[in-house]
Amino acid sequence: DAKTTQPPSMDCAEGRAANLPCNHSTISGNEYVYWYRQIHSQGPQYIIHGLKNNETNEMASLIITEDRKSSTLILPHATLRDTAVYYCIVRVDAGNMLTFGGGTRLMVKP
């Protein structure tokens, strides 16, 4: 699976948009981009995934660049409950496991 690079930590003001970047410059054509988050001491929570096109669901939006070498997860109106470690993962279906890197620790502040 392609390696991902994320900033170790970010701050965001409550009510503002949180934009979390992820670089995956070695991504191949059949690899999806997945985002998960882990709130302290809980199991990771699936957020969103995409292949080429931008995606949006009730939790977030995923913007993937045209060359697919990077992506951005957008939480449109961050709340204190969005404080968590956010993981960007790229993977194919072979092995089907998720490979978690260090993630970005997002701190939403009042």
Next chain:
Amino acid sequence: EAGVTQSPTHLIKTRGQQATLRCSPISGHTSVYWYQQALGLGLQFLLWYDEGEERNRGNFPPRFSGRQFPNYSSELNVNALELEDSALYLCASSLATGRGYEQYFGPGTRLTVT
């Protein structure tokens, strides 16, 4: 819809003992995955079961084993426990194999080895 459930929530064992952790997937999900999250370390893939078969395992010694039952629930066994096995063990399930199927995680079992 009930989520992934794991039992027990906490488990305390001593070195050399065996631990058994249990996982019930979301109804309709046939794939079950096990991950280990040791303190200060990231999530490490342990095992993947689908339709009762072990499909893949991570870089862990053979004393980590498991099985999947006909109802798709799963059990993780850790033999000859070592202090460094102390960790949060997470189970996840998904609809099927193949790309595009997201994994849903349970709350985890915290194993402490003394």
